[in-house]
Amino acid sequence: MLIKRPDDILPSEITPRELFERRREFIKAAGAFALAAGLPPLALAREAFPSLQKGAHSTLEPPNSLRDITTYNNFVEFGFGGKSQPAERAGAMRTHPWTVSIEGLVHKPRTLAIEDILKIAPLEERIYRLRCVEGWSMVIPWVGFPLAALIKQVEPLGSAKYVEFITQTEPAAMPGLRLPYIDFPYTEGLRLDEALHPLTIMAVGLYGDVLPNQNGAPLRLVVPWKYGFKSGKSIVKIRFTDKPPRTSWNIAQPDEYGFYANVNPEVSHPRWSQEKERRIGEFFKRKTLPFNGYADLVAPLYAGMDLRKNY
Numbered sequence: 564m565l566i567k568r569p570d571d572i573l574p575s576e577i578t579p580r581e582l583f584e585r586r587r588e589f590i591k592a593a594g595a596f597a598l599a600a601g602l603p604p605l606a607l608a609r610e611a612f613p614s615l616q617k618g619a620h621s622t623l624e625p626p627n628s629l630r631d632i633t634t635y636n637n638f639v640e641f642g643f644g645g646k647s648q649p650a651e652r653a654g655a656m657r658t659h660p661w662t663v664s665i666e667g668l669v670h671k672p673r674t675l676a677i678e679d680i681l682k683i684a685p686l687e688e689r690i691y692r693l694r695c696v697e698g699w700s701m702v703i704p705w706v707g708f709p710l711a712a713l714i715k716q717v718e719p720l721g722s723a724k725y726v727e728f729i730t731q732t733e734p735a736a737m738p739g740l741r742l743p744y745i746d747f748p749y750t751e752g753l754r755l756d757e758a759l760h761p762l763t764i765m766a767v768g769l770y771g772d773v774l775p776n777q778n779g780a781p782l783r784l785v786v787p788w789k790y791g792f793k794s795g796k797s798i799v800k801i802r803f804t805d806k807p808p809r810t811s812w813n814i815a816q817p818d819e820y821g822f823y824a825n826v827n828p829e830v831s832h833p834r835w836s837q838e839k840e841r842r843i844g845e846f847f848k849r850k851t852l853p854f855n856g857y858a859d860l861v862a863p864l865y866a867g868m869d870l871r872k873n874y
């Protein structure tokens with residue numbers, strides 16, 4: 564059943580009371596943390612994004628709770644030991660000051676402070692499904708803006724065909740960096756047309772507030788039709804290239820994690836089926852949809868490609 568929402572209400576604002584209370588607790592806790600860390604607490608209040616707009620392509624499925632979204636995470640820089648580790652450890656990461664350098668095959672390479680990145684385009688709420696390759700999924704009300712707006716700032720050269728995303732390494736805060744499973748920094752990549760697609764966003768917040776560190780503060784990629792590992796957290800560098808960039812998971816286990824990583828129930832992971840997923844908070848599994856339910860918007864990007872070979 565679909566319920567039409569009044570146009571002036573952000574969908575994430577329609578939340579059960581209990582959820583709303585938890586959210587307030589979270590904001591209070593975040594504020595207390597900010598005070599302890601000597602940060603301006605206002606930056607963590609909802610006023611962080613006073614003029615949030617409703618963005619396109621939001622799902623009408625109910626968002627997961629703030630608690631689920633911020634305590635069940637993958638962020639291997641903070642350890643490979645379980646979903647609660649990022650929430651327990653990521654608070655130690657420094658997220659200010661923060662700059663992102665954008666370089667490679669572009670006319671105008673730039674290094675932008677996060678404050679300037681926030682002004683590039685109007686911030687929108689986008690409620691997207693996220694499907695992890697491990698077989699679980701969530702619905703997350705992101706705050707962000709189209710990556711295309713950031714790309715426009717640097718004017719890619721005609722020779723630019725791919726975009727590489729390089730994420731933060733802060734050894735003192737990230738015990739996972741010392742573990743041997745993947746090469747750090749965590750890197751990911753997209754084809755340029757995937758990066759420019761209107762579904763692809765840079766997220767700077769969720770549930771109307773700044774991103775919690777465990778979700779990739781202060782800036783992370785979100786590519787909702789691909790497995791979650793493509794959506795790199797805490798990005799510090801974006802590089803335009805003419806060849807497919809190497810990606811951390813592909814280097815570590817090439818037969819398990821391809822460059823494309825499009826959600827595809829027909830292509831099994833070598834160690835498990837991808838036909839179903841468990842929505843966090845639900846008991847019964849549901850069917851996984853091709854391109855995570857975004858096929859009408861993105862399937863044309865792959866016309867003529869064999870998506871079993873290009874997994």
Ligand SMILES: Nc1nc2c(c(=O)[nH]1)N[C@H]1C(S)=C(S)[C@@H](COP(=O)(O)O)O[C@H]1N2
Pocket residue numbers: 632635636637638639640693694695696730731749777778779790791792793794795796797
């Ligand atoms: N830098 C970095 N980005 C990352 C990861 C990571 O370990 N390090 N994990 C990825 C994986 S596997 C998933 S499923 C999503 C999870 O995002 P969430 O914790 O915000 O739901 O982040 C992705 N981005």
Ligand SMILES: [Mo]
Pocket residue numbers: 637694695696697790791792
């Ligand atoms: Mo994942």
